[in-house]
Amino acid sequence: MELKDLNYLLVVRDTGHLGKAAQALGITQPALSKCIQRLEKSCSTRLILKIGRGIKLTEAGLLLCERAQKVLHLMQVTRQDLNALGSGAAGVIRLGVAATAAEFMLPHLTRELLQHAPTVLLEVQVGLNDLLQSRLRENKLDLILGYLPQENHEFVTRPLTEDPxxxxxxxxxxxxxxxxxxxxxxxxxxxxxxxxxxxxxxxxxxxxxxxxxxxxxxxxxxxxxxxxxxxxxxxxxxxxxxxxxxxxxxxxxxxxxxxxxxMMPRTFGWQFRSLSELTPAARLLVDLAEKRWQW
CATH class of the missing domain: 3.40.190.290 (D-Maltodextrin-Binding Protein; domain 2)
Structure with a gap:
């Protein structure tokens, strides 16, 4: 199973059409069909079904796309980490922030981060906790800085400060x-x-x-x-x-x-999937916040 084939499958899922997917990838439709056939042979199951002029992913296809997205992101992070070691670049942090935290925590944290890693690229999404958790779950964010739900067994949490x-x-x-x-x-x-x-x-x-x-x-x-x-x-x-x-x-x-x-008691802090998945730059951001707001 090749990474290229997994990436092609993700494009097929996003377009819902083999012809459009092939055009987006810059390859022929027969070449894309062979890629899907290779994946189906490797998985010993059907991954897509033809529906009219379009296609629909099977349950197995959806599961493979979910896992493929994580694998491809991990490989991207690995390449970024290796490049950072070679060139001194700080890497990329995909950060979700609650609106309140964006006002009273993010300015201080950004200043300290840029002092330690001046070439870091910080991609910030401000939103409600439910939306940010959904993006974290889909591997579209590395970290959430916001209030911590009382019941949360899905993500790693690190409390930072109280904010009723x-x-x-x-x-x-x-x-x-x-x-x-x-x-x-x-x-x-x-x-x-x-x-x-x-x-x-x-x-x-x-x-x-x-x-x-x-x-x-x-x-x-x-x-x-x-x-x-x-x-x-x-x-x-x-x-x-x-x-x-x-x-x-x-x-x-x-x-x-x-x-x-x-008066609703509320704790602000970090949420992330696992420490091992964080880039060096993201781990630095976590450390800086924990030093500033000592829980």
Missing amino acids: VVVAASSLHPLAGVHPTPEQLNQFQWLLPSSQVATRQWLEQRLRSGGYAPPRVQMESNTLSPLRQVLAQTHLLSFLSRRLLHEDMTQHALIEIPLPLV
């Missing part, structure tokens, strides 16, 4: 400085992530357990941090990192609404 989530609003909000009753809180609407996001689900469950009504959501966003000015200029409530309120209070004029019932 609290009810936030404009400093001019009618509830400023007030421990609101259920009736007072229910007078106002919210800016929150979608109902599929774990922090919103936690907030709703805690409010219900304390005799409060579910939040009346008027605005939803896949990330809340960039929308702090919306909060500062409206009477919407939200659920934000306490650190964001403290670090940038003057600019955004946001405060915490005192409601201990829904």
